[in-house]
Amino acid sequence: MTRAISLRNVTKMYGRNVRAVDRFTLDISPGEFVVLLGPSGCGKSTVLRMIAGLEDITDGELLLDGEPVDDLAPGERDMAMVFQNFALYPSMTNRDNIGFPLRMENSGDDPRARVEATARMLGIEDILDRYPSQLSGGERQRVAMGRAVSRRPSCFLMDEPLSNLDAKLRNHLRAEIARLTRELGVTTVYVTHDQAEAMSLGDRVAIMRGGVLQQVSTPRDVYAVPENIFVAAFIGTPRINLLEATVHAPLDGRMSIDLRRQRLPLPEPLSPDHQLLRIQQGRRIVVGLRSEAVRIATPAEARPGEVPISGLVEHMEYQGHEALVHFNTGSRPAVVADLEAPRPVAVPRRRRRAPGAGVLSRWLEPAGSRAAGGSASDRVMGPVVAVDEPEPYVWERSGAGGPAAGASDLVVRTSPDVQLQRGAQVPLLVDLAHLYVFDVEGRRICPAPSVVPGLDV
Incomplete structure (x- = not known):
């Protein structure tokens, strides 16, 4: 039984x-x-x-x-x-x-x-x-x-x-x-x-x-x-691409997502999911793109819902049945903490960042000010106060000034027959139907909780 x-x-x-x-x-x-x-x-x-x-x-x-x-x-x-x-x-x-x-x-x-x-x-x-x-x-x-x-x-x-x-x-x-x-x-x-x-x-x-x-x-x-940024990063091979971004929603222009050196223009009229991004205007967010959500193709080959960007080839991994191409798009990668190691010991009274001391604001501080003092967790999380609320999600970036020279920030899955030279500038198409957006607390805000990417519900 x-x-x-x-x-x-x-x-x-x-x-x-x-x-x-x-x-x-x-x-x-x-x-x-x-x-x-x-x-x-x-x-x-x-x-x-x-x-x-x-x-x-x-x-x-x-x-x-x-x-x-x-x-x-x-x-x-x-x-x-x-x-x-x-x-x-x-x-x-x-x-x-x-x-x-x-x-x-x-x-x-x-x-x-x-x-x-x-x-x-x-x-x-x-x-x-x-x-x-x-x-x-x-x-x-x-x-x-x-x-x-x-x-x-x-x-x-x-x-x-x-x-x-x-x-x-x-x-x-x-x-x-x-x-x-x-x-x-x-x-x-x-x-x-x-x-x-x-x-x-x-x-x-x-x-x-x-x-x-x-x-x-x-x-x-x-x-x-995935319910949040941790689940998105933990599930999937290769790991989901997570990029720091900003929402631009001008009153008289097309809404877009700024990836630092390139932008993802959102199609008009805006889908219900993309309309949710208006309230993130000017705020830091994290964009998630799985390796199959981006393909190597020119703007002339774009399908409905795809927008063009470009990337510099840094490295190729031949897997037999597929190849993984590592690109540098000039974006700033975000790395989710605690994917492979346990978190610091939890205590009955949780620690939370004080108002105004968000993770993303710490990203913008000069490297010297972060290294000046404080514990490792303080340097990642910012000042903390004891409260009885759940601790928010924490992620950290890989460097103070964005991608280093020769660093990749986007991994794309492609056919094993594709051959690209290191250093080549390659056109890419991003499928916005498979775009994830997370807020500063790590919660998924796009797609909406009831929406499955790529499916009509």
């Missing part, structure tokens, strides 16, 4: 000041495969361990099929975990490793039939009488999965089970996990920092940052309609 899992405003504190998970709310349907995704240290494994009962919940509530289970011991929750490090008993054969939880549940039953059925499902019948030390990493992980499957639990909890394997084997086992969980129909919560695993496995993806849930959507939606 598969089960529904609900977490309601779950918080996990370590000591008095370390907030690992902050008011996490998520409902998982019976049989659903949900992936917890985020950078190292974001709290995703802590959430998994709270579901399993291996960590106490500081505040909030965990429900299984609508019933509170905070007081249930791990063994009473009918869940099976698969860990990153296999966790097999080295002195037992693989047959005994798979059958061990069955013997613990009911020592009087013979587990052989279920062990062999599980081994056939995973394709490991011929290694049952070997020991874990005699197996490859992929085989050991199959045995670890077999031990979880043999119990026929109501939920699978997987904590980065493929991260210790090489890339080719990860891809193979990823397909096996997808097939296995689909056949069994068991509710699965899967933790990973690898977006490729998340996008290929999950029915839904829950993205975390600093212990806070950022967005829960299907893989298609987290890519197409």
